[in-house]
Amino acid sequence: MKSIAERHIYILEQLKKQQYIKVTEIAKELDVTTVTIRKDLKALEERNLLFRTHGSATPINPHVPDISVQIKGKIRNEEKKKIAIEAAKLIEENDSIIVSSGSTIYKFAEQIKPIGHLNVVTPSLPVAFLLNEADNISIIQLGGNLCKKSLSVRGEYAVQAFSNFTCSKLFLGVDGIDKERGITNSNIEEALLSKKMIEASSKTIILADSSKFGKRGFGNVCALENIDIVITDDGITDSMAKMLDDVGIKLIIAT
Secondary structure, three states: OOOHHHHHHHHHHHHHHHOOEEHHHHHHHHOOOHHHHHHHHHHHHHOOOOEEEOOEEEOOOOEOOOOOHHHHOOOOHHHHHHHHHHHHOOOOOOOEEEEOOOHHHHHHHHHOOOOOOEEEEEOEHHHHHHHOOOOOEEEEEOOOEEEOOOOEEEOHHHHHHHHOOOEEEEEEEOOEEEOOOEEEEOOHHHHHHHHHHHHOEEEEEEEOOHHHEOOEOOEEEEOHHHOOEEEEEOOOOHHHHHHHHHOOOEEEEEO
16 A cells, blocks of 8 residues: 555646546545545645545646636637637538637637628627628627626627527637536626527537636536537647547647
């Protein structure tokens, strides 16, 4: 049996590799009880070496704050542009799509070059203004309560609009992709709108840089099984890529 120090080293090594560990799996690998591993995780958390969640642990606090799109727009811009380029390739001739909000989504909107005519439904004011410049794109701007942080609309009026149409694809920005919590946003109203957009689309495509994996926002959007495609950068870990593959999600890595 490994000593306490050896177990702690093993746990931290696995966290570094996987960005996420489960108590039951580590207990089995080390041939000790789950109680022993929980005590190990508690001791490591007290030293600020990991963050415990129910039955698992991550290297850092997975809970993300609700920050403004202007701040998000200054972070990981190169990765977001690569993701946007790959996402734009999925738009088909004479398509009808839903485009959500966020800094990565705006990068995606910049890359849209429609073949034929394109219908775009969006809650995002910046996206609507940008795409309105193109002659062959029709914009349906959702109404509702304007959120200053995201510069997009939310609330009952925005949700009600989705009873009137169905689109082929939803291009969705998110704040967290987590094995246990699935897809999350940092704001509950945005999460509720995202759910409705998923219902109104035939296929859901997540645009998220690799820093979003293992993170959790306040509002639950959906389980991983409800997602069809995830587009991210090459910073995604092997364990996170496997997590997506295990539930049948197509992974596109933008390089």
